[in-house]
Amino acid sequence: MMFKNIQIKAYQVGLVFRNGNLTEILKEGNQWIFGNKTVEIYDLKNKFMTSEDLNLLLRNENLNAMLEVIEVKDGEIVLVYENGIFREVLSVGQHAFWRGIINRAFQKVDLTKVDITEKISKTILENMKLKNFTRKFVVTNQYQGLLLIDGKLDSILNAGTYYFWNNEISVEVKSVDMRMQQMEIAGQELLTKDKAMLRINFYVRFQVENIEKALMENKEYDKQLYILMQLALRELVGAVTLDELLVKKDAVGKEILENLGNKAEELGLKVSDAGIRDVILTGEMKEIMNQVLIAEKKAQANSIMRREETASTRSLLNTAKLMEENEVLWKLKEMEYMEKIADKIGDITVSGNSNIVSQLKEIFAK
Known part of the structure; x- marks a missing residue:
């Protein structure tokens, strides 16, 4: 009769098989096996892994009592903690662990929903073993975001980091800068009421006030604001002469904002300031204005010279009169x-x- 000696060390166990059937469980110590049998030795600190059918092995009452079996269904995962420390993720299937040696805890997760309602720390969510099961979105400081689930608005997100389970449900976060911004409307070639051709550089300061209106009810709100301000500037300049525009240049921005009315609010924006940065004369208009300026300066110089000559003559007359009266x-x-x-x-x-x-x-x- 064949026999062999098997050494089972501490924190080990041996499973004895005969013709593929589990016949005996060997504990720690020096063991003798008789007959045509095979022995598989397992470390009690590790997960129970076997090439045999687990369900058949569990029919053995002794082995069944020694193992903790975890069933993971479709749309689920299970997080495994050993002595309070996260170790691994169990995917769909049947998993077995030895009892008694290591204090293990198992946390079941429902992946069919989007929100992470389970109590799981961000440190664990950032673990590489969980990366494929989560979606991460970051809304930076001074920004707000719209959370869209399956294309529908779910909520408004403030600055922070957000995690969602990764499944077939689409999740999207659209972020917007909520700070004051400045838009330049440069190089606008406009015609005044008296047909003077000008090039105007204009600016407008604005900020997003209603993120839902800006993103959900309007497409490219910034481009729409640009066109609104461009048309408002064109309308105002076309209604005044060149001289009138130059006189009230500093008040143009305020007048445009008043005419803008609630159009900015409909875009979800708040416009706080606007104004003309530069007025540039083009082509012949520049030469004409230079000639007008030169003529004005010459007229001013002639006027000054005449005033000085008159004053000089008056001074001589006064001197002559005094000399005539005083010997x-x-x-x-x-x-x-x-x-x-x-x-x-x-x-x-x-x-x-x-x-x-x-x-x-x-x-x-x-």
């Missing part, structure tokens, strides 16, 4: 003339008894 002032003026002449001329001869100022006048008048 001492007349003598002082004679001395002033003499001093100036002395600086320029070496010798002067004055003849006769006539007035020196009269004689000097005659000299300089020649």
Whole structure:
């Protein structure tokens, strides 16, 4: 008769098979096997893995009592924790674990729903073993998001990280920046009421106020706002002359916003400020305005010169009147003339008894 010795170590167990049937379970120690039998040794700390039919093995009452069997159905997974630490994910099928050695806990998850209602930490959800079973969406700071489930609006999401189970149900998150934004409407070539061609650079400051309106009731709300502001600017400029536009340039933005009414609200937006950044004259209009400017400056210069000449003449008349009325002032003026002449001329001869100022006048008048 054939016999062999089998050594079963601590935390091990041996299953004895004869003709494919489980006949005996060997515990720790030195064991003797007689006859044509095979022995499979298992580590009690590990999951029970066998090539045999598990259901047939479980008919053995002793083995059945030693194993904890977990059934995982379609649309489910089971998370396995060992001594409170996450270890693995069980997919669809039948799984068995040895009892008594390691404290195991099993958490069943329903994958047929979208929301993660089970109490599972983000650390575990980020584990590589769960990556294929979850969907992750991040709404960054200063943003809001719309959660769409099967194309229908479910809820509005604030900044944060969101996880959903991965299944056949479609999940989408559309995010929008809720901060104040500035839109440039540059290079707009417009015609004023008096047919002056201009190029205007315009800006508008806005922010999303109602994310549901902006994304669900409107397509490309920012492009729609651009067109609204473009048309409003064109309408305003076409109703005023060039001079009127230049005079009230700083007030154009406020007037456009007033005319805009509730159109921005219908886009889910709040427009807070707008204005003209630059007014650029094009082609011949620029040359004409330069000529007008030069003419205005020349007229201003001529006016200033005339005022100065008038003031000078008035000053001479006042001086002459004072000299005529005051003999001492007349003598002082004679001395002033003499001093100036002395600086320029070496010798002067004055003849006769006539007035020196009269004689000097005659000299300089020649």
